[in-house]
Amino acid sequence: MSLLQPGQMAPDFELPDQENIMTKLSKLHGIKVFIYFYPRANTPGCVTQACIIRDSSQILKSKGVIPIGISPDTVKRQDKFAKKHSLGFKLLADTEHKVAEAYGVWDKKSIYGKLFFGIIRSSFLINEDGVLTHAWYKVAPKETVSNVLNALTDFY
Secondary structure (H helix, E strand, O other): OOOOOOOEEEEOEEEEOOOOEEEEEHHHHEEEEEEOOOOOOOOOOHHHHHHOOOOOOHHHHOOEEEEEEOOOOOHHHHHHHHHOOOOOEEEEEEEHHHHHHHOOOOOEEEEOOOOEEEOOOOEEEEEEEOOHHHHHOOOHHHHHHHHHHHHHHOOO
C-alpha cells in the first residue's frame, strides 16, 4: 500500500455519484475538497461518519469545502444510503476500487482471523489547486470532521 503525502497532487478520478452522474476531481479545481473513503454504506461506523459530515455541512461550506464520500458500493446502494440518511452530498461508487488503490486505502484487513481486501477508512483534504494538504489514514468515524476542521483552522 503506497500512502499519499501532503504536497502531492491528488490522484485524479472520475466516478458516478448516487444519481449516476459522473464526478471528475480535476473539474473541481478552485474548490477545497474533503474526500473520505468508507468501507460500506449503511454499516454502523459508516452511518455515524456520514451523519456527522451531514450535520457539519454548513460549517464546511462556510469554509469553502465540499465533502465527497467514496466506497466500493454500487450507485444503487449509495443512493439508498444517501436518501435514508438525507446526506445531501456526493457519494461516489468505486466498485472496482481503482480510486481506493490510487489513494492507498485498499488493503488487507482481517476479521475473526479471515483475511480479505477492503477499504481502510481514510480521509483527505485537497486544496483549490488539486494538491493534498492533509491525509489521514485509519481515521475513526467520529474524528473525520474534527480532523478537517482543525486542519482548516491551522492551515488556512
